[in-house]
Structure formats: C-alpha cells, structure tokens
Amino acid sequence: MTTITDYINNDFRAMDSEETILAAQDFFMDVSFSHFPVLEDGIYLGSIVAEDIETFDTDKKISNYKYTLEPFFVRSSMNWLDVLEVFGKNHTDIVPVLDENNHYLGYYELTDSMRFLNETPFIKEAGGIIIVKKALVDYSMSQVSQIVESNNGKLLGLFVSKSDNDTIEITIKVTLGVMNDIIQTFRRYNYEIISEHNDDNYINTLKERSDYLDKYLNI
Structure with missing residues (x-):
C-alpha cells in the first residue's frame, strides 16, 4: 500500500x-x-x-x-x-x-x-458527485451520512467545499446507482441541490411540466 x-x-x-x-x-x-x-x-x-x-x-x-x-x-x-x-x-x-x-x-x-x-478512493473509485447546501445552523455531518446510507448508498468521501456565516456547501461522492433516491431524500430534509444530475427525477418532472405549459400557452 x-x-x-x-x-x-x-x-x-x-x-x-x-x-x-x-x-x-x-x-x-x-x-x-x-x-x-x-x-x-x-x-x-x-x-x-x-x-x-x-x-x-x-x-x-x-x-x-x-x-x-x-x-x-x-x-x-x-x-x-x-x-x-x-x-x-x-x-x-x-x-x-x-x-x-x-x-x-x-x-x-x-x-x-x-x-x-488521485490514488485515494475519493478520486479513484467510480461514483457520483452531489453538492448540497444548507443553513449552517441546521447542518449535520451525521445526517448527510445517514441520508446516503439509508438509501443503500456507499459514502466514498465528503468535504466542506464552501462556507460563510449563513450557509455551508458539502461535496459528497457516493456509489452510482442510487443517486436519484439520495438526491430526493436530501430535498426532503431541506437541502438545496447545487450540482446538476441527468437522472434527477424532480428536475426532469419540472422541465416536462414547463415544456407542457409552454406548448399549451402557444396553442
């Protein structure tokens, strides 16, 4: 090693x-x-x-x-x-x-x-990156870990990527395959999702509804 x-x-x-x-x-x-x-x-x-x-x-x-x-x-x-x-x-x-x-x-x-x-699992292992944001007073590292693991995800690493007097941003790397479930759980716990994800059902649904509304208004 x-x-x-x-x-x-x-x-x-x-x-x-x-x-x-x-x-x-x-x-x-x-x-x-x-x-x-x-x-x-x-x-x-x-x-x-x-x-x-x-x-x-x-x-x-x-x-x-x-x-x-x-x-x-x-x-x-x-x-x-x-x-x-x-x-x-x-x-x-x-x-x-x-x-x-x-x-x-x-x-x-x-x-x-x-x-x-680059040889550490945080960089080397295959996985997905999620960046979340929350009020500093409400943030809990144990809660972040619990959200990932409660959705059968494996936490490969996390770090505080940005912080000020009011809010904190956490960059998280998790195993692939359970990303959407983890993202939606973060939202339920009032975390803002900063990163963009192709398999984010919430965003995809909003986009579909927006496209439908645009199409309806243009009729």
Whole structure:
C-alpha cells in the first residue's frame, strides 16, 4: 500500500547556508520550484524563496539572508490532508519533511502529493458527485451520512467545499446507482441541490411540466 512518505524526494540536495546567492539563482534557473530548503550544519533553517533572491547580491551567501527564509515544514508522521494544507497555506510547490527529531529527510513536491490524492478512493473509485447546501445552523455531518446510507448508498468521501456565516456547501461522492433516491431524500430534509444530475427525477418532472405549459400557452 502506498503511503504519503513514499513520495519523499531527494532528487536535489538541500541548499547549504554557505552557498552563494549566485549558486542559488543558477539552481532556480534550472528548476521551476517556488521555494527550496536550506540547511546549516545539517539543520533545517527554512526555505529560500525563488522570487526573493532575484534582488539579492550575487556575491553574498544565503546565510546573509537568513531572515528571509520561510520556516514551514511537515513531519514525516503527518497525513496527506495536513501536508496539502501546508502546501496551500504557504503557496509553495515544495515542502520540506522532518522527522520527530527534526532531522531533514527530503521534500514533498506538490505534483507528487496530488498524484497520491488521485490514488485515494475519493478520486479513484467510480461514483457520483452531489453538492448540497444548507443553513449552517441546521447542518449535520451525521445526517448527510445517514441520508446516503439509508438509501443503500456507499459514502466514498465528503468535504466542506464552501462556507460563510449563513450557509455551508458539502461535496459528497457516493456509489452510482442510487443517486436519484439520495438526491430526493436530501430535498426532503431541506437541502438545496447545487450540482446538476441527468437522472434527477424532480428536475426532469419540472422541465416536462414547463415544456407542457409552454406548448399549451402557444396553442
């Protein structure tokens, strides 16, 4: 079974704080990374930012600009959702990985982390996506699960895809074959269906009635 730690990468060694800015600039000219980890005596200091070093003096060392290094990292014990959160919060395509003793192990690349996500059942398994909306005060995660399972559906995953002070939107992935029953049950529990579905009997009936009314009015 593949785990997120299988994607720890060491194709490029971490930069040393005693390397020159010119060497760092040359490195970023050859790769498309937004950041890259910097070590001092084997200890992780932070990540240097590709855009920042464009304005640095080329004859100085990275250690002269320690204050610009960004300190984000992940632990090797962290799950893939926490890892993706670090990517997003720091607007980076590289995240250094440390063990529990703060030893530098390598780095995750965003493309590899997304590849790992694509191997999860939420993405990989065949199923249908339903997006529902409800007042925040009335929302219940257990109720969402109950609605799916009470209609003999299998819940493959769900997450909060949008939220504000009043409402919340939930993206749900379920097994195919019971979609319409699940959709109609959500409506009975006053959930608004945001996603469109070809097999939505409620919408199809409304459309048929609208078409009939248009035809009647045009007689």
